[in-house]
Amino acid sequence: MEKMEKPLNPPEYTPHPQHPPPLGFVPPQPHVQTTTVVMEQAVHFGPKCQNVTCPQCRHQILTRTESKSTTRTHLYALLLCLFGCWPCVCIPYCVDSCMNTDHYCPNCNAFLGTYQS
Numbered sequence: 767m768e769k770m771e772k773p774l775n776p777p778e779y780t781p782h783p784q785h786p787p788p789l790g791f792v793p794p795q796p797h798v799q800t801t802t803v804v805m806e807q808a809v810h811f812g813p814k815c816q817n818v819t820c821p822q823c824r825h826q827i828l829t830r831t832e833s834k835s836t837t838r839t840h841l842y843a844l845l846l847c848l849f850g851c852w853p854c855v856c857i858p859y860c861v862d863s864c865m866n867t868d869h870y871c872p873n874c875n876a877f878l879g880t881y882q883s
């Protein structure tokens with residue numbers, strides 16, 4: 767008995783790679799998604815709480831601040847260590863000017879910005 771299992775595949779279409787596009791052919795431009803992040807206002811945050819309009823919940827709020835130690839904070843602490851001021855090592859962590867201050871919305875907890883000292 768003959769085996770007729772050879773499938774009859776249609777010849778695969780392969781576009782000619784060397785074929786130049788016709789003159790005046792403009793390749794379709796990919797649609798660029800212009801997702802412009804609308805920054806409502808360029809708020810420059812200070813080290814203290816600020817009265818701003820939250821871009822998330824659109825409420826007039828007083829920002830909740832959180833001090834964050836930065837590389838500089840650790841650097842100051844390290845320097846104090848090196849100079850033997852052991853009792854002073856914690857000072858950079860208590861001084862606001864050595865820390866960044868993050869501002870959050872107390873209403874929706876959205877991160878609003880950072881004050882960099």
Ligand SMILES: [Zn+2]
Nearest residue numbers: 820823871874
């Ligand atoms: Zn909010």
